[in-house]
Amino acid sequence: MDTNWIQRFPLLYALPAAEHWFSIQINLGLANATIDAYGRNLVDYLRFCLQQSMVIETATREHIAHYVHHLANQPLARPTAERQVGLANATMQQRLVTVRLFYDFLVEEGIRTQDNPVRRGVYTPYKGFAGYRDRGLIPHYQKLPWIPSDEDWNQLMTYLKTETLRNRLMFALSYDAGLRREEVCSLQTGDIDPSRRLITLRAEATKGRRSRVVPYSVATGELYMAYLRQRQSLSRNRGPLFLSESRRNRSMPISIWTWSKAVQTIARKAELLRFTSHTLRHLCLTDLARAGWDIHEIAQFAGHRHTDTTLIYIHLSGRDLADRFQRSMNSIHVQRLALLHGITSTIDPN
Structure with missing residues (x-):
């Protein structure tokens, strides 16, 4: 037990x-x-x-x-x-x-x-x-996940700079690789390949029980190397990557609840109470969509079995859609003007 x-x-x-x-x-x-x-x-x-x-x-x-x-x-x-x-x-x-x-x-x-x-x-x-029309006790609503704006993100970064090296690395990896809180907390020292900047997520540590390999950025790699040097003061043994720094649980693996509380503290300081550890995953997948990634590529990156699940995570803000709409309309407008010019150029001036 x-x-x-x-x-x-x-x-x-x-x-x-x-x-x-x-x-x-x-x-x-x-x-x-x-x-x-x-x-x-x-x-x-x-x-x-x-x-x-x-x-x-x-x-x-x-x-x-x-x-x-x-x-x-x-x-x-x-x-x-x-x-x-x-x-x-x-x-x-x-x-x-x-x-x-x-x-x-x-x-x-x-x-x-x-x-x-x-x-x-x-x-x-x-x-x-299937069969007769029966519904659950309460209606089911599917709302868009909240993601921070660029201004919100900059505000978060201001307070993140004051956090411990461990928390900064966990924050960076969660966004870089779109990790769930269970995935980032269960990382082992052997799961990360710093030479190629790749993370191997073991099947038993993922929600869908499917292993995958995801990359991380150069900046996060620098944080990782700095944290490894600091981690030696807690433990020189291989095993769980992120260890507790508190007196009560010193050198013990960090729990998902400890990580959630750390993110809540950062969000409270930045006055962004809707920000959670899972927001980093939402933001990562949304940014990949903004960058032009195909839905199937994002699903594979996120470890989703079906793209329907990926679509729940990905959403573009109203501003993103407005900008895209404006660019599309401008393009159509130019095409229509070109066609109109072609018609008027054939008119005999006499």
């Missing part, structure tokens, strides 16, 4: 059925980020059940509806001008998926005799509704 998960989710381990289900997810070899999301989501539901004096095993659809109402109306820790209360649609979807999987387990194990109280929508892209 992993004591790290027990310390992180004590409430989850207090319920035998929840502990059993969660242990299965760990043993299945899911990515740490997925396991962490499952744990956080289920703990949130368990805490709600305790507050409402609900019997988890016998919850009804009415109880689940109360939980959805709770998610949609709970105060936000960091309210924005757009939303003061209620979780984002994607977060609510994620919470409900975890609860549904948990109840699937309870039904299969015979712990629950009724059907799963979390209604499942059977709609799938490009296939429509």
